[in-house]
Amino acid sequence: MSHSSKEMISFFITTRCNLDCIYCYTNKGTVKHQHQTLDWEFAKLGIDDYYTTQYKRHIRFFGAGEPTEEIDLIEQIYRYAKKKDKATTSEIQTNGCFSVEVADWLAQNVDIIWISCDGPPKIQDEYRPMLSGESSSEKIDENIQRMMPQKHTGIIGIRATITNRNYDKQIELIDHYSRLGIKNFWVDPIFPSIGEKVPVGGNLDMGRFTKHFIQAVKYAYDNGLTYGSILTCNFDEPGEYACRALLPVPHLTSDGYVSACDMALFGEDANHMDIFMYGKWDKANHCIIYDEKKIRTLRSRSLAKILQLSDSPCAHCSVAPFCRGYCPGEVVNETYDLFGCKKTVCKPVVNIFDSLSDREKSYIFSHP
Numbered sequence: 001m002s003h004s005s006k007e008m009i010s011f012f013i014t015t016r017c018n019l020d021c022i023y024c025y026t027n028k029g030t031v032k033h034q035h036q037t038l039d040w041e042f043a044k045l046g047i048d049d050y051y052t053t054q055y056k057r058h059i060r061f062f063g064a065g066e067p068t069e070e071i072d073l074i075e076q077i078y079r080y081a082k083k084k085d086k087a088t089t090s091e092i093q094t095n096g097c098f099s100v101e102v103a104d105w106l107a108q109n110v111d112i113i114w115i116s117c118d119g120p121p122k123i124q125d126e127y128r129p130m131l132s133g134e135s136s137s138e139k140i141d142e143n144i145q146r147m148m149p150q151k152h153t154g155i156i157g158i159r160a161t162i163t164n165r166n167y168d169k170q171i172e173l174i175d176h177y178s179r180l181g182i183k184n185f186w187v188d189p190i191f192p193s194i195g196e197k198v199p200v201g202g203n204l205d206m207g208r209f210t211k212h213f214i215q216a217v218k219y220a221y222d223n224g225l226t227y228g229s230i231l232t233c234n235f236d237e238p239g240e241y242a243c244r245a246l247l248p249v250p251h252l253t254s255d256g257y258v259s260a261c262d263m264a265l266f267g268e269d270a271n272h273m274d275i276f277m278y279g280k281w282d283k284a285n286h287c288i289i290y291d292e293k294k295i296r297t298l299r300s301r302s303l304a305k306i307l308q309l310s311d312s313p314c315a316h317c318s319v320a321p322f323c324r325g326y327c328p329g330e331v332v333n334e335t336y337d338l339f340g341c342k343k344t345v346c347k348p349v350v351n352i353f354d355s356l357s358d359r360e361k362s363y364i365f366s367h368p
Contacts, residue, residue, distance in 0.1 A: 003233040004241035006366035007055035009046060010062050010251040011077055012265060013038050017065035019095050019136060021128045023190055023200040033266055036254040037070055042281045043077050045288055046252045047084065055249060057085045061092040064265045068098040078109065093159065093368055096140035097130065103143045107150035114159045114368040115140060120176050123166045141180060148181040157184035159368050163201050167209045170216035178225060185220060185227045186368050191330050194263065195271060210348040214355045221360050228363055230327055231349050235361035238321030240302045245328050248278060248298045256281040258288060260298055263329035272336045301328060301338050313341055319353045
């Protein structure tokens, strides 16, 4: 279930959002991208191209904004993909704040539902309030309680961002949502917004995060739950590639580009994340033009190539086959180098790997 084996096509549905998260890493609110929605014709072409490959028939809804703000488009894409291959599976990463009608549709149709929230409620409402300023935690809890009885197969999980405010509340996070029926948890340390050097609220103390993360993993597994992180997403097996971004598999952006990475959301933005933009929609000629040179560049970021670099810390790391150079999106964002190293995670990755049992390193799902 390693991250690099998560073959899928992702749709960055819209920049519209009903929350006002204080640490949002996207620039969805800029004039250029405000209220921007993925074009159906582009989405259709993307599915047509993807379904000619041998990759898994898995579709995923994501975005700079909240995907369910355009639920009609989600349903349209879902129906088209299912018509092409009825075995198609589906996934969404959502903020969990939607109507009861949307909750029912997701529970009955989408196989994997990841709800982004940072609970307990006091933390969630501080970091991820509604645009109106109202509580978002109450709506999330209501929707989880509505969806869980309908979810006979698949997963509803929690994906939380960990900051200096909640690094020591990871077990509280587990307790709160497990009482609502959640069994799968994924937490990622906060990272800087695109182009920034420091995350909102300051750099997370990774030593403190690691200590509490290990405790939370063991607590979760002792209670029949799973608990993982971007730091551990490849712990289940050694391999060459850190991420699906290096295959690459398509992520269709709301401004008409094909990205390889969740962190590269807009092709129109000329910045250091452009290395992940390997395709563009040609509306006039009804096709997608792919950049073969960029595809080769992304595929070159293998563990073998990283180990050949004279200054790579990976060459002396016993955990390198299970980290594989770490998340390429975070690495490029913070070092401006596809073959760079995010040194702040090196020691935590090793400490976590050495502290977990084989059972605690395995998942029933891939990284969200």
